[in-house]
Amino acid sequence: MFKKKDKKDQAQSYEISPEHILEVRNLNVRISVDDYLLHAVRGVNFSLKKGETLGLVGESGCGKSVTSKEILGINPDNCKSEGQILYRTKSGKVLNLLELEHDGATYRAIRGSEISMIFQEPMTAFSPLYTIGNQLSEIILLHDKNATKASARERVLEMLRKVGIANPEKRIDQYPHEFSGGMLQRALIAMMLCCDPDLLIADEPTTALDVTIQAQILELMRSLQKEFGMSILFITHDLGIVANMCDNVAVMYLGEIVEFGSVRQIFHNPCHPYTKGLLRSLPRMDQNRDERLYIIDGVVPLPVDMHPCCGFHDRCGECLVGICDTQQIPEYEAEPGHMVRCKLMEQGVKHHG
Amino acid sequence: MDNVLLEIKDLSKVYESKGVNVKALSNINLTVKKGETIGIVGESGCGKTTLGRCVVRGIDATSGEVLFHTDEGVIDFLKIKGAQMRRYRKDIQMIFQDPYASLDPRMTVFDIISEPLRYNTKMSNREIEQAVDRITDQVGLNKAYLRRYPHAFSGGQRQRIGIARSLILQPKLIVCDEAVSALDVSIQAQIINLLEDLQREYDLTYLFISHALSVVRHISNRVLVMYLGRMVELGETEDLFRNPLHPYTKALLSAVPQPDPDVTIDRIVLEGEVPNPANPPSGCPFHPRCAYATDQCRKEMPPLKEYDGRLVACWNIK
Numbered sequence: 001m002f003k004k005k006d007k008k009d010q011a012q013s014y015e016i017s018p019e020h021i022l023e024v025r026n027l028n029v030r031i032s033v034d035d036y037l038l039h040a041v042r043g044v045n046f047s048l049k050k051g052e053t054l055g056l057v058g059e060s061g062c063g064k065s066v067t068s069k070e071i072l073g074i075n076p077d078n079c080k081s082e083g084q085i086l087y088r089t090k091s092g093k094v095l096n097l098l099e100l101e102h103d104g105a106t107y108r109a110i111r112g113s114e115i116s117m118i119f120q121e122p123m124t125a126f127s128p129l130y131t132i133g134n135q136l137s138e139i140i141l142l143h144d145k146n147a148t149k150a151s152a153r154e155r156v157l158e159m160l161r162k163v164g165i166a167n168p169e170k171r172i173d174q175y176p177h178e179f180s181g182g183m184l185q186r187a188l189i190a191m192m193l194c195c196d197p198d199l200l201i202a203d204e205p206t207t208a209l210d211v212t213i214q215a216q217i218l219e220l221m222r223s224l225q226k227e228f229g230m231s232i233l234f235i236t237h238d239l240g241i242v243a244n245m246c247d248n249v250a251v252m253y254l255g256e257i258v259e260f261g262s263v264r265q266i267f268h269n270p271c272h273p274y275t276k277g278l279l280r281s282l283p284r285m286d287q288n289r290d291e292r293l294y295i296i297d298g299v300v301p302l303p304v305d306m307h308p309c310c311g312f313h314d315r316c317g318e319c320l321v322g323i324c325d326t327q328q329i330p331e332y333e334a335e336p337g338h339m340v341r342c343k344l345m346e347q348g349v350k351h352h353g
Numbered sequence: 354m355d356n357v358l359l360e361i362k363d364l365s366k367v368y369e370s371k372g373v374n375v376k377a378l379s380n381i382n383l384t385v386k387k388g389e390t391i392g393i394v395g396e397s398g399c400g401k402t403t404l405g406r407c408v409v410r411g412i413d414a415t416s417g418e419v420l421f422h423t424d425e426g427v428i429d430f431l432k433i434k435g436a437q438m439r440r441y442r443k444d445i446q447m448i449f450q451d452p453y454a455s456l457d458p459r460m461t462v463f464d465i466i467s468e469p470l471r472y473n474t475k476m477s478n479r480e481i482e483q484a485v486d487r488i489t490d491q492v493g494l495n496k497a498y499l500r501r502y503p504h505a506f507s508g509g510q511r512q513r514i515g516i517a518r519s520l521i522l523q524p525k526l527i528v529c530d531e532a533v534s535a536l537d538v539s540i541q542a543q544i545i546n547l548l549e550d551l552q553r554e555y556d557l558t559y560l561f562i563s564h565a566l567s568v569v570r571h572i573s574n575r576v577l578v579m580y581l582g583r584m585v586e587l588g589e590t591e592d593l594f595r596n597p598l599h600p601y602t603k604a605l606l607s608a609v610p611q612p613d614p615d616v617t618i619d620r621i622v623l624e625g626e627v628p629n630p631a632n633p634p635s636g637c638p639f640h641p642r643c644a645y646a647t648d649q650c651r652k653e654m655p656p657l658k659e660y661d662g663r664l665v666a667c668w669n670i671k
Contacts, residue, residue, distance in 0.1 A: 059537035060508070180626055181397075210396035210564060212623045215608040219622055237538060240610030263614045281542035282612055283571035289590065293546055293571070296539040299507050 014094045016086045021231050022048040027083035029066050039303045040066045042255040053232040055246035061300050063255040064235045068201045073102045113143040116192035120204035122184035126176040133172035136191045143195050159190040182213035203235045251275045254311030255303050261338035271340040273316045357422050358558050359385040364417030375631045377403045379582045390559040392573030400582040401562045405528040409447050446519035450531035452511035456503040463499040466517045492517045509540035528560045566609050570594050578602045581638040588663035598665045601639050645669050
């Protein structure tokens with residue numbers, strides 16, 4: 001089962017900035033569905049420092065999940081990707097993850113052990129047929145060759161205790177259906193901790209949970225990050241969570257990062273019309289209740305047959321006809337570290353109306 | 354009292370499962386005025402959906418009354434039958450959470466929206482078409498797409514279809530059960546504004562069930578907070594959000610992440626989870642998670658009492 005050898009491993013060596021753990025360069029993902037091709041991720045660039053939390057935000061279909069799954073190499077076969085995903089392994093070597101066989105030995109050693117993921121629905125992330133302890137120790141036994149069943153069990157107990165599951169000695173032998181949603185998410189976090197990963201991808205980890213439980217889980221993630229020093233790629237559509245959890249934010253729309261900056265830059269000085277609209281359309285706790293909510297007209301189009309243009313042009317109130325709908329829009333720097341993909345940022349470009 | 358549309362009196366619902374009684378709703382009392390929006394909030398399992406379903410008679414309440422004020426006098430909506438039931442059921446409609454599950458995939462959008470008319474009125478095909486035309490305009494659906502099937506529509510469009518279906522019989526009360534929870538932020542704003550416009554136009558009354566507190570704050574006139582099937586706090590939206598009285602309301606509000614990195618709130622992170630309603634704690638159901646619980650809280654159930662125009666069930670509020 002695990003005999004498959006990597007053909008392309010160690011093909012080439014790469015360099016990334018010493019403080020970075022991950023650099024995604026010009027990533028493009030195309031998904032073939034029936035008889036057309038979805039250009040789900042279009043030229044995405046970002047990097048992640050050690051111990052940093054990067055928020056990837058956007059609405060359904062913006063490509064945030066496809067991007068994250070590409071990093072883990074778990075997109076289905078009908079996805080074709082180009083570009084580079086450079087990752088620094090624990091041994092210090094920089095690998096281009098896109099060159100690895102998805103089911104090759106190198107990727108399998110990284111996946112789960114160095115890069116780990118927690119999912120939106122903890123209820124479906126576990127198999128209902130095995131106990132929690134069984135499923136958690138499986139990871140340890142797979143990745144740590146020196147582990148025995150007994151030592152793995154000890155480690156699972158330790159991790160369950162770390163994530164605040166009361167009475168772990170009893171819980172470890174229970175099945176997923178005996179856990180509540182919040183407890184299962186804790187167990188899933190314990191599972192990802194078992195191998196002490198350097199990079200955690202959290203795909204909407206609290207969306208299925210109640211607010212009070214969400215607050216507990218976010219608190220837990222924050223303290224575990226402090227303790228273990230891992231980097232987190234936090235995927236969410238909830239701008240409130242982003243503001244509370246992230247250092248940097250990448251706003252995605254139709255497969256592109258339309259704005260990137262520190263959490264303060266994005267929330268206090270949003271520059272892209274989409275980011276502005278998104279922030280204004282949220283009902284806020286400090287807002288006058290009689291005020292009508294701001295609306296971004298229309299819906300997200302399907303990224304099929306994309307010609308060069310700003311993906312947001314047909315919903316944008318400030319669209320420059322003849323430019324935004326016909327040209328590939330470059331990135332502009334609004335302030336140091338704050339990138340905006342919008343023609344309006346260019347000096348001398350006039351607002352229409 | 355005039356201007357009252359709905360009075361919920363002592364409404365309770367007990368589910369029986371394997372010989373265990375689960376009290377999903379305990380003694381809910383609520384008076385709803387015409388044109389008002391009542392937000393109903395709480396965590397999963399607090400009974401908010403059960404309350405909504407009992408009001409539309411999607412499930413039968415165990416005891417209590419739902420008094421519906423009509424032009425012909427007050428009727429108990431839970432007791433009516435037959436022709437009377439058919440007549441008044443039109444007045445109470447529901448909008449569901451999941452726009453993917455609540456529309457029949459084998460019916461065209463036109464059939465979905467017009468179905469209530471075919472069952473409840475004697476309108477001719479021509480009249481039905483006109484009515485559907487009018488309502489699709491109002492909810493912002495493109496008429497050209499009426500012959501298509503739901504799968505061809507996005508989540509926001511489907512929710513508009515669901516809203517059109519619930520409006521076509523010109524109801525007086527609409528129960529919105531997490532009506533915008535499954536939608537993206539920009540689409541959510543569109544639907545919220547639509548619900549507000551329709552309310553103004555048709556003088557609709559909403560029971561707006563949601564766990565999204567910022568949405569509830571925006572849309573509701575009054576808010577009911579529930580915990581483990583009980584009323585915890587009920588008050589005017591502004592008051593309740595500015596100065597929550599019950600410790601549970603306080604914790605709930607403080608748990609909402611604010612979309613501003615510089616806002617720091619004293620977050621009250623509640624320990625533990627909602628207890629099992631089959632085996633509720635003694636006394637106040639919230640006491641095992643409450644930082645202010647006293648011996649009295651552990652032993653006696655606090656009654657719902659009025660403080661400054663607010664109803665609160667807590668022993669520690671003087």
